[in-house]
Amino acid sequence: MSQLNYKHLHYFWVVAQEGSITRAAERLGVAIQTISGQLSLLERQLGKALFNSQGRGLVLSDAGRVALGYADQIFQLGDALVDAVQHSDSGATLRLRAGISDGIPKLLAYRLLSTVTEMPADVRLICDEGEFESLLAELALHRLDVVLTDRAAPVGGNLKVFSTRLGEFATGLFATRGMAERYRSDFPQSLDDAPLLLPTRHNALRGRIDRWLERTGIRPKIVGEFEDSALLTTFGRGGLGIFPAPLALAEQIAAQLDAEPIGAMSGVSEQIYAISSERRIHHPAVEALCAAAPQAAAEPGV
Template sequence: MNYNHLHYFWVVATEGSMSRAAERLGVAVQTISSQVRALERSLGAALFRPEGRGLALTPAGQAAWRQADEMFRLGERLPELVREADGEPILRLAVGLVDGLPKLLVHALLTPILNEPRLRLQCLEDRPEALLAALALHRLDLVLTDRLPGPNPNLKVYAHRLGSSGLSWWGTPNWAERARDRFPHSLGELPVLLPSPHAAVRMQVDRWFASHGLRPQVVGEFQDSALLKTFGASGLGLFPAVDRVQDDLRQRYGVERIGALDDVQEEFFALSTERVVHHPLVKRLMQPATGPETAA
């Protein structure tokens, strides 16, 4: 196999079109096209199909891209790895964050490793399925999430429980004063901000309202927890947040605690492809875990 052809194919697949790949590589589109066709002849399969103004991978192309992507991403890291080997070793930790996971909580969960002088931390936020795919390809060392993944016969994932936290209602001083009067029934009369339905805790919050016979005045729903707190701190409405980060909420956002969402708990897990974790930083993160790992 001509690996130059494979590299051209990888760039086209990454960029989504031959014109963008040609611009990135500084060559003519015709050169890109001929290299990709040569690779297709070598493999005996079509790797691309037209889609809109660009190209999409065929099933054969997807299989080829997964292998090529791992190869060339490792190749891109080679100079850096050589430089590191020639100096003081660096402890890398690549962490995937399920979108919607509270950012203040992520910082709290990662605190045990942040004083490591040789640390190089990489954080990627994405959808759960995208993070699991990256974990399977060993681009991530672990994934932090608030829910257990569904069964997947093609991927063995172990969930290590990191703990849980209750939730409370928060708001600016003016809203907090009004909300404390007749709490929790006041939550049915005042504007509230909620995590979007994709968040694992949202269903519990909805049940909390139902258990108290309340119909909330929802003025905003946010996929990003930091945005939810930012708009809450601006006075748009009351919002729920995990109790584990109370001090940070007060200091960073200037908000006040109103009352607890009784019986609502948000759980947190670290997902890995190993039952017994060997990465030294991941092992350090697992030390405060309050429960055993679960195969998912």
């Protein structure tokens, strides 16, 4: 196959975004015939139709959806290349592209990443949130500098990424003020049949909480399970139930979620890792993050 013509791909990308060749031509300032002709050349090269007609517009074919996914990545990388080259000799701003696993408490991610903003250098923090596997893939493609997550990267396989343990954060149970006063007395036995909000079983913390419940013999009423930690705490703030969170964040949780600690779960902790694409960390902001993390984990919350 001959080398891909990126001008043809760009025209396809814009047509996919606009939903019609006419609107794409207006956006690009070229003739409709130009886009139509070069789109046909791209389809001929790929051997697949990229669009199907629908009314007066176009919709992507199955092959077109595949091509669009790659085109999105290619042109996002192109934008990043231009930005990196334009700022390569300025030395003014240090960029840290951090991926945050959706199971990590957002207040905890803030505590860890805020150390980066305190560096002497001017730092621009770019954060992305997503599922563990997706973030690792982005890291492997060098679209991220570091991933904060609740587990180490898997050993072996094709992904060349490396884990640095940032620390453990002792975990307790929190609730709105009235609910906390109700269940704080005779903790943890008071939790029998109490409404409890938990992370899903995809989250490493969930297994530790389940084992704690088994050890204590407590049988709460699980009223909600959440993949996203921010959604979990939002429901907790609304008074739907008791929720787990790092005890070190008690002050921030009180201020932002209007919730109080009920008690600590002995032996249960939130483990946080920084995953990078190199065994030795060279990014100054990632180095600062890893150096400051033990202090953040050691700070008492209650």
